[in-house]
Amino acid sequence: MVLTKTAEDISSMRIRGAGRIARTAAAALQEHGASLDSETLAAFTHEMEEAADLLCGTRPTAVSLPNAVRYVMQGVQKAATLEEAQHALHDRATAFIHDSLAAVEKIAEIAARQIPNDAVIMTHCNSEAAIACIIRAHEQGKVREVYATEVRPRNQGYITIQMLSDAGIPVNFIVDSAARMFMPKVDLVITGTDAVTANGAVVNKIGTAQIALCAHEARKPFIVAAETYKFAPRTILGERIPIEWRPPEEVIGSEKQLPPTVTVKNPAFDVTPPAYVDLIVTEIGAFAPSYAPVVIRDHLGWDIIEFQKDYAFTHHYGE
Structure with a gap:
C-alpha cells in the first residue's frame, strides 16, 4: 500500500526534508483517497482520518507534516457529500504541492536580495529552501564559496554538497565541530x-543552535x-515542539558493542533561540523572529479555538 510505504519511508528518513515530507504526505493522502471504495461520507472521512493519523505519527518534530495533512484534510472534514469530499481532497492536495514548490522559489528570490556580493556562506543540514537561496544568489554572481557541514550522524551534508556542486558552486566540506573555526571566514x-x-x-537539525551561537559570537548574520507552513500554531497555546530521538544505531552502527x-x-533536532536568529525569510517576506506570531495569526489564519478542535494537532501533539 502506498500510504503505508510512505509512512515507513518518512519514519526511516528515506524521505527527508520538511518540505519534501509535507508534499509526499499530501500526495499519499491524495492517492489513498482515490483508492478507497467508501460508500458513505462518514466511512470515507473515517478512513482518511486514520490515514492522516498514520502519517502525522511518523516524525514528531517537523510541523510541516501535520500542517500539510491538516490543510488537505480540511476539505474532507467540511464536505457535505462523499463526492464533495473526494474532490476537495484531490484539489487541496494538488494545491498544497504546487504552493509548496512555489514557496521555495519565492523564498530564494527574496533571500538572494539579502546576500552581499562575493559572499562566503555557511549552511547546515540539507534544506531545500536554504539551498535554493544559495543557488539563486550564485546565479546572480554573488556567491564566492560555501562551507557545508557533514551533519552527523545521518550525513545529510553529503546531499547538500552534491546539490551545490551540481550548481557549479565551490564548496568546502567540514565536520560539524569545525563550524566555529571557520565562522570568521564566512559572511x-x-x-x-x-x-x-x-x-x-527555530527547531532544526541537531547542531544548528551551536552554529547560530558561533555566528552570534562572530557577528555574522544567521538567516x-x-x-510559512513550517510555523507551529499550537506553540501559541504554550505547547512545545517535541524533539525526535533517533535510534543509537545511527551513531554507532549495528555491529559495535x-x-x-x-x-x-x-x-x-535542537532549538535555536530567537536572539540568535537575525532574519526569517518566507514566501511572504523577510522579517525578524518577533514577527512569527503575526504569521501564525494573520497568514495561516488559524485561531486558538480552531487549533483546539483540530484532530491532527490534538492527536499528534497530545500524546
Missing part, C-alpha cells in the same frame, strides 16, 4: 528549519529560510 549563515515557534525560535555503562543519546 553569513543560511539554514532551513523544521519548525518555527510562536516566539520565533533561516522557512515556508558499547561498554555496559554507556548510553547513546541521539536527538535529531
